[in-house]
Amino acid sequence: MIQPRTLKGFRDYLPAAMIPREQLMQTAREVFRSFGFAPIDTPTLEHLEILTGKGSEETDRQLYQFEDNGGRPVGMRFDLTVPLARFAAQHIGTLGTPFKRYHIAPVWRGEKPQEGRYREFVQCDFDTIGTTSELADIEAxxxxxxxxxxxxxxxxxxxxxxxxxxxxxxxxxxxxxxxxxxxxxxxxxxxxxxxxxxxxxxxxxxxxxxxxxxxxxxxxxxxxxxxxxxxxxxxxxxxxxxxxxxxxxxxxxxxxxxxxxxxxxxxxxxxxxxxxxxxxxxxxxxxxxxxxxxxSVCSGGRYDNLAGLYTKQHLPGIGASLGLDRLLAALESLGRLSGVSKPCAVFIPFFDKAHRDDYLQLASQIRAAGIGVEVYPEPKKLGQQLKYADSQGFATAIIAGGNEWEAGTVQVKTLATKESQDVTYQHNAPEALIELLKNAV
Amino acid sequence: MIQPRTLKGFRDYLPAAMIPREQLMQTAREVFRSFGFAPIDTPTLEHLEILTGKGSEETDRQLYQFEDNGGRPVGMRFDLTVPLARFAAQHIGTLGTPFKRYHIAPVWRGEKPQEGRYREFVQCDFDTIGTTSELADIEAxxxxxxxxxxxxxxxxxxxxxxxxxxxxxxxxxxxxxxxxxxxxxxxxxxxxxxxxxxxxxxxxxxxxxxxxxxxxxxxxxxxxxxxxxxxxxxxxxxxxxxxxxxxxxxxxxxxxxxxxxxxxxxxxxxxxxxxxxxxxxxxxxxxxxxxxxxxSVCSGGRYDNLAGLYTKQHLPGIGASLGLDRLLAALESLGRLSGVSKPCAVFIPFFDKAHRDDYLQLASQIRAAGIGVEVYPEPKKLGQQLKYADSQGFATAIIAGGNEWEAGTVQVKTLATKESQDVTYQHNAPEALIELLKNAV
CATH class of the missing domain: 3.30.930.10 (Bira Bifunctional Protein; Domain 2)
Known part of the structure; x- marks a missing residue:
């Protein structure tokens, strides 16, 4: 049996850590887009000569480099600026200027692992290339x-x-x-x-x-x-x-x-x-x-010439980088991360085996209203399922057993306060429940 | 000067390709979350012994592997299933079951490049682990x-x-x-x-x-x-x-x-x-x-035991994988990709230098209403700027020169039809313009 473990300086993201990361990246994307910055992506691996000597002596030393199966010297990108320079030199004729891009992607540096520093981390950059205009500076x-x-x-x-x-x-x-x-x-x-x-x-x-x-x-x-x-x-x-x-x-x-x-x-x-x-x-x-x-959680500036190593075309620009890990650590210090392990707020315990399809149909109706909901997969005891719901951080549970299904009501329970209320619900009349959930979550 | 180029079998994503990719990934995330699947991430690099012998002979041969600076044999993940198995074996005690996760991330295989097949590609997987329940199968x-x-x-x-x-x-x-x-x-x-x-x-x-x-x-x-x-x-x-x-x-x-x-x-x-x-x-x-x-654009199934190589804990599960590249190719074949290079619909030409701050303030007001807008960075000729707007795929331009600013109106132009209409606008009364844009974009 092989011991399951990550490499030194690398880490797994469990849901409670990944949910706010994903949310932060999505927020960044939406802001970038709202200013007309467009997403790009570049390969993880580049020809080694594209990368070496382009950062500092330190980044050269920290570079993950090797020969690929075809005998080519390759390296894993250590930042998003060098790939942007290569990308711009290669494609600017197609893209035209001004070229506004954002790029959110991992980079790799084999540095000595320290508290809060990893060998793989995500950078989140935006740049406006091909203009020296002050308006681009103001916009940054x-x-x-x-x-x-x-x-x-x-x-x-x-x-x-x-x-x-x-x-x-x-x-x-x-x-x-x-x-x-x-x-x-x-x-x-x-x-x-x-x-x-x-x-x-x-x-x-x-x-x-x-x-x-x-x-x-x-x-x-x-x-x-x-x-x-x-x-x-x-x-x-x-x-x-x-x-x-x-x-x-x-x-x-x-x-x-x-x-x-x-x-x-x-x-x-x-x-x-x-x-x-x-x-x-x-x-x-x-x-x-x-x-x-x-x-600093967001730093950057204006540069004269982005891609002088790869093209004769003069490409001035301005850009900055959002420090995702630093911001997440800050949000955690400020008590602004919820710590929940679930990306949806509503939980449906499945404890009346005969009504499996009723639970599933109820869940579909809630989702159709734009509200996320998880159904517990096994008809275990209700107490066990509610314990699971608490541990995962769900906000609300919708409880329906044999009696409820027959009476045409479900119980909506706020998990933090343990308060419940009965709401009328039938498959052909879900409106009252949907309305209540929309206000609750 | 170094020739700017990507490695064989790798590719850059320019905005027109990356915009629909990002959109597709975001749609997938939202669907996964609405069923209670939570995001995780794992390192690109794993201890080599975690990866070798876990896929097919073919994936072993295609593995990107090397020794890192510390002399450790490492490999780049070739799928998201093996890392999930390692992750589950390592963390399931903390996470508990049922564990529902999604993972959208690149993987690497040094296979012979072919039309539409690359050495780096994104996988998009979801799995429910730790239950044999039929409900999990139905839910998939x-x-x-x-x-x-x-x-x-x-x-x-x-x-x-x-x-x-x-x-x-x-x-x-x-x-x-x-x-x-x-x-x-x-x-x-x-x-x-x-x-x-x-x-x-x-x-x-x-x-x-x-x-x-x-x-x-x-x-x-x-x-x-x-x-x-x-x-x-x-x-x-x-x-x-x-x-x-x-x-x-x-x-x-x-x-x-x-x-x-x-x-x-x-x-x-x-x-x-x-x-x-x-x-x-x-x-x-x-x-x-x-x-x-x-x-097939989405395939998967139920397995008996996910992580038997790393833990004695029996982990049955069910999952599937969405084929992003295939779906994007399909959407393109069906004429469903717009081909635009901009993630926002509204463009403001900046052609009256004296009013720079007016353009910027106008843009801020439109953004505050939830509508993305790009301001051209340089006061070039209007025709040149509208040509840029056409080439990038903007839908609407808001044109305001000296006369307009004084008269308290702006011209809203639909770029595809070249039709324009005048709308009243002043910094302290942007409502009419915002209303029009909300209906237009």
Whole structure:
């Protein structure tokens, strides 16, 4: 006999965990679609050369790679951005621009398993490709706002910044070639504080203490959005790149408000940098006000050229990624997951064997009214079946035995309170029962 | 530069293909849930020993297998049944029985690519585990019926049979040990005809021509369901296993009718066998009346023991699998796929730059009413934008330029007919427009 077990770093999703995951993914799909983003899918396996060297050294090391039965070197995708770049390079002639897609799919990284981190996890990305328009940037903010609201989160903050502002400052300081190491240091500001960040910037990026101070002064610019926007030109010393960046950031901020994003949910935060090199314009992070410690649940930004490794066609774009696992953990912390193991609310115990077809017909009628219902498969004792119903998280049971079937009534029981009421029901007159269930579930 | 391409036998899904796929999967989820089936997921990768030897010799040969970075032999799942068996053995103590699950996920087989067959494809399975009840069998028929109806197919036939009837006949003929080769031959009856099937049975299974004739007489028993059911006891010579199988088949047939399955959609077909050894009871196939040639779009059956390789716990069950790719091909053949590349119906051209925020606000209001809408990101010429809208398959465009914004009206254009009408609209009075769109899309 073989021991049934999953691989280290992998996990099964049981119904109580899978039901809210599926619900979250469905909510995300509906929001993406409502903005005109269309779904795509790409293969799990890609030619190895498509994947290697396209992420970080870390993702290269973590890549699941092997030779397939035909001797081809292949790899399992480690994110959805590299496959999108390959996809866009291959199909953009057919698709045309602007191209707006979402992609919800698993990715694989052989990283050291840690609490809450797995070797297989689902990413949920949306991108608008082939336009540099500010409207696409504003819309990305609106999508994030709509996603969080649709998930049922009220208190959240979308922080926006524009990489071009720091790029401009670095240009004016003569540090244009040191952008990457400066960004890497700056990304730690929130975690290690000003002093250590400055020290690291001097050491790792080789800048002077004065230069580090200028960079940190920009990153620390804080306060009301409009006053930050007003202060930024002075801090960046009139550099042109920075000025254009400030203007774009202003447009995005005001445009998002005009589109209906609530002002308390929007923040200009010039300290956010996002480690990835490939962002060049606006960048986003989204935090939950009740759980700031879990980090950003939706992050992204604008990039200059998505697919330069696969095509000469210049493809600028903007996109972001919703952190499904983080959001689910957050919803659980906030006590917002029901923990039920059943995707339908109504349960019919089957305890009068002679009436099997009556139970089945009753269930069909309830389903035809758009209400999900499970019939217990075996004519066990009622108490045993109701115990099962409680353990699974059903809300309502419809109880009908010999007497009830003859009298033309059924008992509708609310499982949490154990309260019941009798309702008239016959196969040719199910209306009263359906009406009651529609109001109850 | 790296040539952007997919691996042989793999494919990208562009929006026009992915939109109906996603819709079909969502429909399946909703139907499964309405019967109390709950979603699960399992890892793509499993310990190799979980997978090898569990399918056929063919699936072993086609398995994607390799050593992971930790030196563990691993494989990519080739179906959803083996992972379900492992999952059930591992978790059934927590889950309890009856356990009803659905699982919609990709699987991988390194088979020779053929027209319409790929090395990565999605399976869509539902199963009820831990009960031998006839109610679960009847319900499986009802699920298949509900799936096809929900997909929008009217003319289909669910063929049902019970393996036990043939098993009983073979017992009575002294051929109990030859069930597998006899089944394999019998499975070809529809394709190669009576004579060749009989010859193959004699040759491959080593039965006498008289025995082959008895088996074929059973398989050829045809006609009205109730008359087949009445004839079967005579054909199977009163064997007990067969008699129990006939009784169960009768219960399933009548129970499904009582549950509301239309009689013209249900057929007793004692010729269907389904090649897989592990079915022991009722078996199903579902064909589309308009496209019988594409084969079964939903097949399955009852098995005695799901997870005997991983646990001593006896887990009988019943399940079936919806053939997504086949169904999508069928819907395409029937002209039932729209071919649109956009998941929302309404398009707003952005051609008056000064009114950017007005377009965005208009879009937010339409979305708040539950209607999806895309705003073109760049203020290009109107004609260019409407050409884009046509190519993407939008149904309706809302056109508003400087004059319209001032007059407090917008033009609602039906793209297919080029007809337009003016509707009053102001940000504080969107009702007339929303009402019109709700009726239009």
């Amino acid at each position: 903010v609106c999508v994030i706002d709509a996603l969080l609201r649709a998930i049922g989160i009220d208190a959240f903050t979308i922080s926006i910044n524009n990489r071009a502002i720091l790029t401009g400052l670095l240009e004016s300081l003569g540090l244009a070639d040191k952008t990457t190491p400066v960004l890497r240091s700056l990304d730690k500001l929130g975690k290690i504080g000003r002093e250590k960040t400055a020290a690291e910037m001097v050491e790792a990026a080789g800048v002077t203490p004065e230069q580090a101070d200028s960079v940190l002064r920009l990153a620390e610019c804080d306060g009301e959005a409009e006053s930050i926007l007003a202060a930024l030109p002075g801090i960046t010393g009139g550099n042109e790149t920075a000025a254009a960046g400030i203007e774009r950031l202003t447009q995005i901020y005001r445009g998002a408000l005009a589109s209906g994003v609530r002002p308390d949910r929007l923040k200009i935060d010039v300290s956010i940098a996002r480690g990835l090199d490939y962002y060049t314009g606006v960048i986003f992070e989204t935090t939950l006000d009740e759980l700031p410690g879990i980090g | 028929v009802c699920v298949i019926d509900a799936l096809l109806r929900a997909i929008g197919i009217d003319a289909f036939t669910i063929s049902i049979n019970n393996r036990a009837i043939l098993t009983g006949l073979l017992e009575s003929l002294g051929l109990a040990d030859k069930t597998t080769p006899v089944l394999r031959s019998l499975d070809k009856l529809g394709k190669i005809g009576r004579e060749k099937t009989a010859a193959e049975m004699v040759e491959a299974a080593g039965v006498t021509p008289e025995q082959a004739d008895s088996v074929l007489r059973l398989a050829e028993c045809d006609g009205e369901a109730e008359s087949i059911l009445a004839a079967l006891p005579g054909i199977t010579g009163g064997n007990e296993t067969a008699a129990a199988g006939i009784e169960r088949l009768t219960q399933i047939y009548r129970g499904a009718l009582a549950s509301g399955v239309r009689p013209d959609r249900l057929k007793i077909d004692v010729s269907i066998a389904r090649g897989l050894d592990y079915y022991t009871g009722v078996i199903f196939e579902t064909t589309l009346d308009e496209l019988p040639g594409i084969g």
